[in-house]
Structures are given as structure tokens and as C-alpha cells.
Amino acid sequence: MKNNMAKIIIGILLLIGVVIFSGLYVVDETEQVVITQLGKPVGEPIKKAGIHLKMPFIQTAHYFEKRILKWDGSPNQIPTKDKKYIWVDTTARWRIKDPLLFMERVGTIETAQSRLDGIIDSVVRDHVSDNLLVQLVRSEGWKEQEESLSTELLTIEKTATQKPPDEMTAKNLPGREMITRAMLADASKLVPKY
Numbered sequence: 503m504k505n506n507m508a509k510i511i512i513g514i515l516l517l518i519g520v521v522i523f524s525g526l527y528v529v530d531e532t533e534q535v536v537i538t539q540l541g542k543p544v545g546e547p548i549k550k551a552g553i554h555l556k557m558p559f560i561q562t563a564h565y566f567e568k569r570i571l572k573w574d575g576s577p578n579q580i581p582t583k584d585k586k587y588i589w590v591d592t593t594a595r596w597r598i599k600d601p602l603l604f605m606e607r608v609g610t611i612e613t614a615q616s617r618l619d620g621i622i623d624s625v626v627r628d629h630v631s632d633n634l635l636v637q638l639v640r641s642e643g644w645k646e647q648e649e650s651l652s653t654e655l656l657t658i659e660k661t662a663t664q665k666p667p668d669e670m671t672a673k674n675l676p677g678r679e680m681i682t683r684a685m686l687a688d689a690s691k692l693v694p695k696y
Contacts, residue, residue, distance in 0.1 A: 521558050522558075524558040524559060525555055525556055525557060525558035526553055526554070526555060526556075527553075527554055527555075527556060527563045528552070528553050528554075529548055529549075529550065529551050529552060529553075529554060529565075530551060531551040531568075532567065532568050532569050533551075533565050533566065533567065533568055534547055534548065534549045534565075534566050534567075534568045534598070534601045535547065535548040535554070535563050535564065535565055535566070535601070536548075536563075536564045536566070536601050536602050536605050537556055537561050537562070537563055537564075538561065538562050538564060539557070539560055539561045539562075540560065543602055543605065543606070544561065546602070547600070547601040547602050549568065549601075564601075564605060566598050566601045566604060566605070566611075567597070567598060567611070568597070568598070569597065570595050570596070570597045571595065571596055571597060571598075571611065572593070572594075572595060573593065573594040573595070573596060573615060573618045573622070574591075574592075574593050575591065575592035575593065575594075575619065575622060575623055575626070577589055577590065577591040578590055578623070578627075580626070580627055580630045580631060581630075581631055582630060582631065582633060582634055582635045582638060583631060583632060583633055583634050584634045584635055586635045588630070588635065588638065590626060590630055592622055592623070592626050594618065594622055594689075596614075596618065596693070598614075607695070618693075621689055621692050621693060622689055625685050625688045625689045625692075626685055628688075629681055629684060629685050629688070633676070633681055634675075637675050637676060637677060637678070637681065638678055638681060639678060640677045640678060641677055641678060641679065
């Protein structure tokens with residue numbers, strides 16, 4: 503009789519241990535968690551590292567990266583405004599700022615990466631095709647290059663679009679840095695909704 507009672511007590515303690523263990527979850531310093539109950543989010547996202555408690559078997563912890571993530575586009579040949587094809591290999595860094603919104607609108611990092619493919623590739627393609635090759639490869643602010651560049655640009659622009667030369671000067675044309683910032687600004691307008 504005492505053996506059976508000991509087995510029952512051990513079984514009950516084991517069951518209590520499993521229930522308590524399934525109700526605990528650990529949030530790492532590099533993670534943030536959204537708790538769902540029967541598929542619907544419950545409460546605010548947990549961003550603080552440590553051991554946390556949830557209702558066992560009913561609530562589920564969904565982990566998302568807190569660190570900066572890497573996105574690499576596939577290299578493409580894109581025509582410039584002056585009809586020269588260049589190879590463009592884009593890369594971006596991003597992070598999940600609001601894990602609850604991310605979970606509701608995107609779901610997984612793989613889905614986010616594919617959405618970034620569409621957004622960033624189209625922004626880069628638009629900016630590359632709207633600018634001359636010389637603009638895409640030059641740096642701004644170099645006085646000695648501005649003078650020689652203005653002469654080259656006038657010749658290129660005259661043959662490419664047949665515009666009068668006074669509309670085109672090196673000072674009013676953006677260089678690589680300004681174009682890159684414009685790309686970032688355009689992509690940043692589309693990404694926050696995710």
C-alpha cells in the first residue's frame with residue numbers, strides 16, 4: 503500500500519513539474535516575445551530578458567529577433583538614364599521594432615525578407631534608371647571633378663535627351679551619396695506599415 507501511495511505522489515509531483523515547466527519561458531537578450539492565447543495576441547510584447555510565466559498549454563510564446571537583421575538582394579543589371587547597363591548588388595539592414603505589428607502583418611522573417619525584396623529592388627531600380635551613370639559613380643563635393651564633370655554631363659545630356667545645355671550643371675546633379683539617401687528615404691516610407 504505504501505509503494506502505491508509513493509508512486510501516486512511521485513506521479514502527481516511529476517505532473518505538477520511538467521505543468522510548471524511548460525508555463526515558463528526564457529527571453530534571451532537578443533529576442534522579443536509575443537504571447538498568443540488560442541492564436542490571438544495577449545498583452546504587450548515582452549522585450550526584457552529573463553524567465554517569464556505564461557499559462558501552460560493555452561498560451562504560446564512567439565520569438566522574434568531584437569538584433570539588426572541582414573537583407574541581401576540578388577545582383578541585377580539595371581539600365582541608367584543614359585541607357586548604360588550596370589550591375590547593382592543591394593544590401594540593407596533592418597530590425598523588428600514592433601513585434602506585435604510584425605507578427606500580425608508579416609508573420610515570419612522569411613516573409614519579411616520577400617517583402618523587402620519587392621520594396622528595395624523597385625526603389626533601387628527606379629533611382630538607378632532615373633540617373634546618369636556618371637551620377638551613380640561619382641562622389642559629391644570634389645571641386646576639381648565638378649568642373650570637368652559639368653562639361654562631360656552637358657555632352658552626355660545633350661545627346662541623350664536633346665535638352666539645352668544651360669539646364670544641366672554638375673552642381674544641381676546629385677551624386678552617389680545623395681541618390682543612396684533618396685533610395686533609403688523612399689524605402690523607409692513603405693516599410694513601417696509592416
